């Protein structure tokens with residue numbers, strides 16, 4: 001058992017109202033999840049503040065509370081700190097005995113491609129014999145045992161608990177997505193990353209970060225903090241950066257580690273040439289400091305080449321040989337909900353994808369355009385309670401690269417679906433005529449409409465929700481899986497059309 005004094009020793013500025021010898025058995029930041037003996041952290045949220053739940057937390061057994069307000073009314077011991085989120089991260093790392101000290105840690109950030117890149121890195125490490133763990137948007141795993149994802153990057157207390165479990169179960173390498181929210185909210189403070197990776201940086205989450213500069217500053221923390229919480233002594237720190245990204249130099253300047261650049265440009269250490277995009281594959285010539293080879297991915301699009309170059313760079317830094325790298329890159333079948341083909345025997349292509357940013361959408365539609373023998377039909381919407389500035393930009397991207405669009409709902413959350421659509425239209429109308437799009441707020445009906453409109457050799461892209469299995473409305477959440485719905489509707493159409501369609 002640990003004492004309050006020992007686990008808060010790591011905090012430079014604090015005031016403890018009671019005895020530091022109090023024994024602490026766990027950490028909580030939600031009153032509903034408090035167990036007897038816990039230390040409760042009062043975090044600010046989007047709807048309320050953890051301070052409001054102190055009484056409930058204490059009634060559930062919390063023995064002490066961490067807050068940024070000295071005059072908290074409670075019988076429990078109070079630790080007052082200037083920044084509760086920072087304190088949560090530092091205390092959690094200490095409480096779980098700094099698990100990242102004993103794990104090789106790889107953190108991947110960027111606007112798009114984090115999940116895919118982490119999957120590729122994890123596959124590469126696993127294939128080379130490492131015992132691996134993975135944390136990200138789609139799922140978590142510890143040596144292959146899967147867990148549902150709590151968040152792209154969980155809150156610090158959950159993160160440190162999972163890392164400890166990974167270490168205890170023999171994991172040697174942890175690959176994780178590090179979201180901009182996580183960086184802004186200090187979730188990864190107390191993690192010592194060996195290698196950090198930048199996929200790319202374009203516009204997203206401006207509702208949260210307000211300006212692009214703030215967003216850039218959040219993403220940069222993964223690089224500038226590298227080695228500033230040195231748990232691993234002199235072990236080398238490395239940064240793998242997309243050398244074609246407009247901001248690559250900025251990120252290279254932030255890291256204290258060795259920089260490896262990847263991309264298509266000549267100044268990159270790891271390069272792809274002669275990229276050939278097909279419907280379900282992409283082929284390129286790989287050039288690296290240790291030689292070159294030909295690679296054919298089972299995923300498509302130039303963006304997949306970038307994701308694989310990032311993973312290949314990590315592999316090279318870990319000393320994995322080129323033949324193994326090639327074999328693994330060519331074997332990964334893709335990531336659930338990322339450019340996933342729905343094939344029920346129809347004579348047109350249906351793709352479910354997770355693009356939910358202007359850049360993501362542009363990349364995915366460009367890829368489709370490259371191999372599409374006929375029209376590209378796009379079904380998309382924008383999430384509610386998320387960055388409103390990206391809505392017209394996503395409309396613009398969809399209009400620019402599609403022959404026909406069906407504008408629908410993503411997860412409306414607390415917003416009115418029709419109002420969200422209204423904010424998409426100005427961008428869309430900059431690019432296409434009114435006759436080239438229609439509006440259908442009901443996502444299932446929108447998918448049905450696309451399945452009706454599709455002709456031989458067309459490509460239908462249903463984007464924004466990828467692997468998600470629910471749709472979130474103001475007062476309720478329904479089961480909803482684009483892949484399953486599209487599959488059912490195709491089968492229904494095939495039945496109705498008889499032999500005409502195949």
Ligand SMILES: CC(=O)N[C@H]1[C@@H](OP(=O)(O)OP(=O)(O)OC[C@H]2O[C@@H](n3ccc(=O)[nH]c3=O)[C@H](O)[C@@H]2O)O[C@H](CO)[C@@H](O)[C@@H]1O[C@H](C)C(=O)N[C@@H](C)C(=O)N[C@H](CCC(=O)O)C(=O)O
Pocket residue numbers: 029030031032042043044045046047048049050051053150151152153154155179180181182
């Ligand atoms: C939407 C959002 O930002 N939610 C965050 C927010 O929760 P909230 O707004 O629901 O909190 P709240 O209801 O205002 O409550 C304030 C505090 O009181 C506590 N509370 C609340 C109610 C109660 O009964 N008892 C209680 O103790 C809550 O635990 C919280 O600490 O404050 C919580 C505590 O800090 C966060 O865990 C939570 O992040 C959740 C996990 C979340 O989904 N956040 C998103 C935005 C996020 O982090 N996304 C990124 C990915 C982004 C990307 O795509 O790049 C991620 O890494 O997943």
Ligand SMILES: Nc1ncnc2c1ncn2[C@@H]1O[C@H](COP(=O)(O)OP(=O)(O)OP(=O)(O)O)[C@@H](O)[C@H]1O
Pocket residue numbers: 110111112113114115116117137152177199200303304306307337338339353354355356359360361363364466
């Ligand atoms: N390198 C890339 N550049 C641009 N777009 C990409 C890239 N990789 C993937 N995409 C597009 O972005 C979508 C999301 O990809 P992925 O899930 O790998 O990204 P992510 O960064 O993890 O997203 P999130 O922030 O939601 O977790 C994909 O479905 C694809 O449309």
Ligand SMILES: N[C@H](CCC[C@H](N)C(=O)O)C(=O)O
Pocket residue numbers: 152356382383384386410411464465468
């Ligand atoms: N991690 C992202 C995912 C967005 C997915 C999209 N389906 C939406 O709901 O906006 C977010 O929470 O902003």
Ligand SMILES: [Mg+2]
Pocket residue numbers: 114115136137138152177
């Ligand atoms: Mg992700």
